[in-house]
Each structure stands twice: as C-alpha cells, then as structure tokens.
Amino acid sequence: MKKEKVYAFKAALKYRKRLWRRIEIKGNQTLGDFDYIIREAFNHDTWDHLSEFYSGQVWYSKGFGEIEPDGRGSGAKKQIDQLGLIEGNTMEYVYDFGDDIQHIITLEKIVEPEKETEYPRVVSKNKPKYRYCESCEEQMVKTIATWSCIECSDEEQREVLLCEDCLEKEHENHYADEILY
Template sequence: MARLKGIAMIYQIKIALDGIRPPIWRRVQVPAEMTLAELHEVIQLAMGWEDCHLHEFQIGHDRYGVPMDDDFGSDLDADEAKVQLDDVVRREKAKFRYTYDFGDNWRHTLTVEKILEAEPGVAYPVCLTGKRACPPEDCGGPWGYESLLEAKKHPKDPRCAELLEWAGPFDPEAFDLDAVNARLQPPRRPPCP
C-alpha cells in the first residue's frame, strides 16, 4: 500500500457503467498501490462480470492492459501488471476509463472520489455500496441489454420469451453488498478458462 507519513492510503472509487439508465454502479475502496491488473480484478468482482473477455484501462491518452500478442499489445502503452494505480492516478476527482469485452463494449467511468488513510482492521478492497445488477455477459452491450430489459416487460411475446430463456433468471434491480464483499476477499474465483 502507498504510504504517506507512515499511513497506508486508500482510493475510494466510483465505478459507473456507461450508457445504462437507470445507472449501474459500485463504490469501492482499494489500496492506492495496487496494480491496474489488481484493480481489473476488483472491477470484475464488484460489478459481477465473469472475466472472460479482453479489457483495457485508458488514463489520459495512455492505454493499459494485458499484452496478448503483437496484434493487441502493440497499441498498449504499458502492461497493467507493471503499473500501480497511484503512479497514474494521483488526485481526487480524477476520472479514467475501463472497457471490458470489446465486442459488447462495456465502458465504465472510474472516478476517484476520495483519497483516505486506511482504517485499522478493514480488509481492502471493500465495496461500500452500489446499485443494480451487472448485465448478463454477451448480451450485446448497452443496446442488447436495453432489449433484454424490454423483453422482461413482455415475457409472453415469443421473441421476448426466447431472449429471456437465453438470459436465464436475471433481476436487473438486484444488488447484494455482502455477496460482492465475499467475492472481493481471498480466495478469489479463478479466471475464466
């Protein structure tokens, strides 16, 4: 963790999924010295994604991610596993972007709301609050998600019923803070195969 006068520093970050109304968001507190790769894991677990797709961070004009090969990695400015959060985001109110699943193009805006001293006895990362369930994976981005929500309003329509069957049980209003925090604590789930 980052140290300032011997005190570990914590970033309070709001993670908001762009292009969705009503909003889907989480408020988390994370160690300032975590790597962007570790922050990626926190975002996945807090939001409820399955971590089965590529992703990247955009901070200013720089892009950070997992260098996969020359086709993908050549456009990145740095490997996210080698960059600490407090090296690239240094102030409150700073905003940056996280994109998950380049096909569905789930864009998230991350805002550093506060930089705080760590509280003794608190296991970081921690989710403080949030609203609404994460969309199902591979539902087609914000536009496909909107279609899914519309289908929930007309479940007897054959076209809607097919979409609802594909999505499975899904409550867009659900948010379980205890379940999110349980996922954030070790041992964490293995990555998607």
C-alpha cells in the first residue's frame, strides 16, 4: 500500500503576517479537514460562516469551492494531494465572505508521516506578544488579556482589553472578540 505523504503548510493572516500557524495534513485528507483545523487554530467559529481556498489570490484566482461550517460544500471533498501543489507553492484562504479574513497558505515541504500521529495537527505557531487585562492592571495584577470588549472599545475610542474573569464580571452581556495571539 502506498504510504500517504504529509503536507507541511504555514498559514498566516494576510494582513497581520506576524500571526501564523504551521499545520501538517496528510495527502489523502481533504480541504474540509484543512478548513476545520485552520478555523480552530485562528479562533474562527467552526459553526458559522463560509470559507474557501483559492489557487492564488482570494477572489481573483480559481476557487476550489465553498466550504460550509459543518464541513459540507463543493470545496470540502477535494483531497490535498489532488491540488497539484509542489513545495514553495502558495494558496490563499478566506474565512467569512463578509468579514473577508484572508490567509496565505504556503506549502513548505512534503514529508513522511510520523508513526502514531494524528493528522491534521498544528505543529508550531508564532511567538505570542501578550497584552494585559486593564481591570487586573488597576489592581496591580498582570493577567493576559484574552478578550477585547467591542462595546466599551467603541464607546471609549480605544481598545479595552480584558481577561475572561473581568469580562464576565464587569462586562456582562457586552459583545467581545477573542484576541488571537
């Protein structure tokens, strides 16, 4: 039986390239599998919004078909080893056609699979540049902020960053965005 190769990609946000994840996926796995792990790795919802992979620039090159959040859609079934990629090739990926969050996906290398390893998997990510919760800071405590309160940020015209506890206690029912590191 032919051993499946592993495709090692680097996925980065197109407009915040500092934020990236290295993801390995097997050749016989699908764009639907790839979509799911990208959504998880970049804190995108796995239950909402369409996404699509493109052979080149998002909107301007050949799309591989839409992928729905539940893993259905015309683009979900295509296998990674059927995309005709060679090392160094770049694709793009868009999550949420409205918010238009674009990613650059580079095939860094094709390698042999490791034994007893589940694919796809995230193997590394950018070094996080943490920011801190402003409510905790007022108490002279340094806690990593994991949320940005959209409502307070809009109102105060600056970014209001919070930890989970402070968001729940002091900003109950406010819309908030999870911060990606």
